[in-house]
Amino acid sequence: MTSDSGVTHDPSRSLRDWQYDLREQLRVLTDQPEQEARWLLAAALGLDGAALLRNALLPISSEEETRITALLTQRRAGVPLAYCLGEWSFYGLDLCVAPAVLIPRPDTETLVTLALEGLAEEGASRVLDLGTGSGAIALAIAQARPQAEVWAVERSPAALQVARANGALLAPQVHWLEGDWYAPLDSALRFDRIVANPPYLADSDPHLPDLRHEPWDALVAGPSGLECLERIIAGGYERLSLLGMLLLEHGPDQGNAVRGLLNNAGFSAVQTRCDLAGRERVSSGTRI
Ligand SMILES: C[S@@+](CC[C@H](N)C(=O)[O-])C[C@H]1O[C@@H](n2cnc3c(N)ncnc32)[C@H](O)[C@@H]1O
Known part of the structure; x- marks a missing residue:
């Protein structure tokens, strides 16, 4: 299936695969890539930390992939993490x-x-x-x-x-x-x-x-x-x-x-x- 961004969606890729991917892409931007990858995924999928762990092996849908890549694109363009997440402590x-x-x-x-x-x-x-x-x-x-x-x-x-x-x-x-x-x-x-x-x-x-x-x-x-x-x-x-x-x-x-x-x-x-x-x-x- 092809997503809105024109990239072919791979239905076999799990949440954990995406988490690794995000972590690697965020390395050049931040000194806490592991944590940011989790936060961005949680925001894109509307899940908390515990649900991310529970669902780690489940596949990501095409719509979810679109939301994840949109947040990643923003972050890579230098948008502060707080604005990507929409919340801050x-x-x-x-x-x-x-x-x-x-x-x-x-x-x-x-x-x-x-x-x-x-x-x-x-x-x-x-x-x-x-x-x-x-x-x-x-x-x-x-x-x-x-x-x-x-x-x-x-x-x-x-x-x-x-x-x-x-x-x-x-x-x-x-x-x-x-x-x-x-x-x-x-x-x-x-x-x-x-x-x-x-x-x-x-x-x-x-x-x-x-x-x-x-x-x-x-x-x-x-x-x-x-x-x-x-x-x-x-x-x-x-x-x-x-x-x-x-x-x-x-x-x-x-x-x-x-x-x-x-x-x-x-x-x-x-x-x-x-x-x-x-x-x-x-x-x-x-x-x-
Ligand atoms: C540095 S921000 C501080 C925001 C918040 N208090 C904080 O500490 O995170 C300054 C705020 O003052 C507001 N501001 C600037 N000029 C103002 C004015 N003349 N009257 C009232 N608010 C003003 C800005 O819109 C902005 O929200």
Whole structure:
């Protein structure tokens, strides 16, 4: 039988034969070809890991072959694994992801951990996530602090759709708003934490070609890279409750500039935390 791609389908080839094949083809792309082959097969066939093992010797149908080769073609074209799979893990949550949203990074888990520090486990607290993308930060906080009132703002309607879908499954209590940073919020709302992982690359950043599959507007702030951080800091102080804290992820070379912006905006206890590699990645300030 001939598939849509014009390649003859071999009905004697089992799932395991395909798994070996994928693994070999993925070797040039990744240092975890075995794992990626399993994940891509699982996504193409709609199976979990245990079912992949159980069905290892069963033949692959022509339709299944079409789905497997479509995913492999995407991956070989450099599409990030997360977009091929349509889901990604962040802070222990399985999130749907699509090309409209930034793929949540492990680095951003540091921001979540710091935001949760000192945030009461019981009782009312209010948290705002600016530029929520997939909803990763808002949902991680909502899961860890189910009593908290969590708000999330996103300018991209397509990204917000992904966040809302994740929210419906993981934390229906989160309030999702579309708009430009603080603009869609009621001006009377005050927050105990404002968190953001905003775009912070300059439009000339040499890493951008490697990130070409992710949305430009999620990555690039403008000519300096500091434009979004400046706007979030400028509007943050008046939105915080007393002792409320603004926490911002930024590039490893932006710590000094962000501390300066926080100090100039009147924040106290301004500090920067490093990641495991010792790079400055999250700066914060408190309203007193
Ligand atoms: C670096 S991504 C972070 C996504 C998510 N918070 C995460 O950590 O994975 C920045 C997000 O900010 C959004 N964004 C950019 N400019 C914005 C603006 N003016 N107002 C609200 N959101 C904005 C982008 O669309 C993007 O989803």
